[in-house]
Amino acid sequence: MPVFEYTALTPAGRKLKGVVDADSLSAARQKIRGAGNYPVTIRETAIINAADRDSLFTRQIGQGIKQQEIHLATRQLATLIGAGIPLVPALGGLIEQTTNRSLKTVLAQIKDAVNEGNALTAALAAHPRLFSKIYVNMVRAGEASGSLDVVLDRLAEFGENQHAIRSRIKAALLYPLFMAIVGVLVLFLLITFIVPSITSVFEGTQQALPLPTILLIGMSTLFKQFWWAALLAVGTMMVVSRWYITTPSGRRRWDTLKLTLPGVRDLTIKTASARFSRTLASLLAAGVPLVSSLTIVRNIVDNVVLAEHIREAGDELEKGASLSQFFRGGRWFPPMLVQMMAVGEQSGALDTMLAKAADSYEKEVEIKILALTAMIEPVMILTMGVAVSFIVVSILLPIFEMNQLIR
Template sequence: MPEFVYEALEPATGRRIKDEGYFEGPLELLRWLERRGLILIRYRLKKRYFWEELFAPKVTRVELAEFCRNLAFMIKGGVPLIQALEDLEKTAENKTLAKAIRKLRQNVEEGKPFYESIKEHPKVFYPIVQALTLVGEETGRLDETLYSAAEHLLRVDEIISTTKRALIYPAFILVSMTGALAFWIFFVLPRILTLFQEMKVKLPLATRILIALVSFCTSNWFYFLAVPFGLVVAGLFVWKVPRARFYFEKIILKLPLVGKVRRTSFMAFFFEYTALLLEAGVNLMRTLEIMQESLKNPYMDEIIMTLKNRIEEGFSFFEACEGTGFFSPLELRMVKVGEETGRLVDQLRYLADYYYQRLERLVATLSKMLEPILITVAGLLFLIIVLALIGPIYDMISQIGKF
């Protein structure tokens, strides 16, 4: 749908209004303004360039959470929805979000339900926000469900950020060590070792091994570029192909410490999501469907599919979880007690908080464990290099002293 920039006159006050909006054509724009008692002065079609869509800023979870929270506060304070959206559009710093809010406002002004308008922007408003908006409109508690959506988005963003910090830090250290080692092997050591050979210094075994290693590396430098490139291509393949990503996630979950961090992150998200939607009044099957749309993780997708199939067969939520073979005895016990006592949401929230706190402890533990290990490995590598160089350097200095 084309976007128009227009200027209109408000006859009662003589005020000129400049705004933008999406319309099928100039006639629809004119009729839309007439319904609001405005007179069209001028308009133009807003130009669109392909790079604007290509480099359009993505709406982050924090930005979306801020929008939901502010809208919830304004609705609770008695501000009409259209006026609230207009104010939020003016204050939105993210252009993509501002454009989506403008379209929401226009749709609501035309009488379209807020939930239907939200659904038109799936890349901006996540499935959880769509679901809670629908529940809020149907129950008349839109302010409460929007606030719940904001709290959930902030919690999920914290979970994802915490997991990334746990995995990025050791990766950064490893890359830095590899870069330093490559600099020594390809630039520093060849010059030093060539000098030893020219001076005809008697070389110990450790130095001869180092020379052989450096010679092999410098003569096969192409492979040292091809291997990282191949790993990047393989990583992209794994990320794009669902089945390959499924097995990759399965391998990650079996790793000693990283796997525990990954699983804890999954569990914190799963229980947080389920508790929020069930508390809002969404049924269990729809909750699992929305979770599938949000996660987009092949491994978790298969677990959720198993849950849905078993629930459709008549099993309880506890029995469905037990049938996946993924949930621990603690998790199963909590779910079972929740179902039996009618306090399932409370039990799920307890599990979500438990795994969130556990994730924070694991991240702190991971950093404390990996840092000394990586530093020790780096120190040993460079110690071996230094020891292999000390003997020949001492002999070379002795020969120079004789002259």
């Protein structure tokens, strides 16, 4: 069934924009009038097919479909279904509540697919940029078990918790990043513009300048004449580094480095453990089989070395081994997580124990990142102090020597 975007006027004269699905343009117009509104413009949206799906999703994401809106829509749909409303009318009510036009279009396409007899899972899988494999598989399990509202509620909670953690971490890193940018700009302005005007006083003298002053003048001249080359070199290094990390060999080396560097290793493992535990707990609670859950989870740990380790765990499970038994022999996941897996397997509450482990590791990661950001600030202040002290000493040394000669 085609989907139409429309602009209409309410009985009170207020302008209204929305999306409606109908068999034809005239049927869409009748639906709008049936709702008590006067249609002004009606336009059929583009039909999605496999060839142009990626470009359409790119356009939709660019128009601002945020993950927070997906989480909110998921919770609203869970509430409507939990109240006993059938799926298609629930999707219709969700479309009316949504304010984002792009999301309205996507939801209308999902409703259209479900109305034609497709499962909700299949309708969601047609939008992989918006609904991840975790999302689709949990919905599939909810449809199979008849507890779709419970699964959707868990999905919304899972997404909101992950977003809250990322937001707190970004907020903690914002101030150090701002200080770093300001510090670099201040040093650049000092060396490029302020220092030359001061050191030009020494050019007319025949006095031998101290080594710090010579170095400062050389740095100032270099930055003033070739600042563009420095920016180009930094930009090139960043682009090349990012490209290399996207290659299979570069990604493996980078991920291996994160697992071996002191300080970074602990944070990397605990972050991966939190993601692994939280996602696996959500999938198991939704009724997804353990082996299938591991196949999904290995894609979200953001480390190819750990992903291979999880894949090997799935292979061993199919041979009859237990999850805790396999991870106990490895060196990547923390002993506490392995112990909680064992307790969960013995008690039949693996999802509950994994959720508790995720709570613990998420708090540890947040505390560790806050501690690191707290350490960054004094280090940056110290670095700025040393740089400014070098500039001041380099300028004052020849002045002191000139005063000695005058005396």
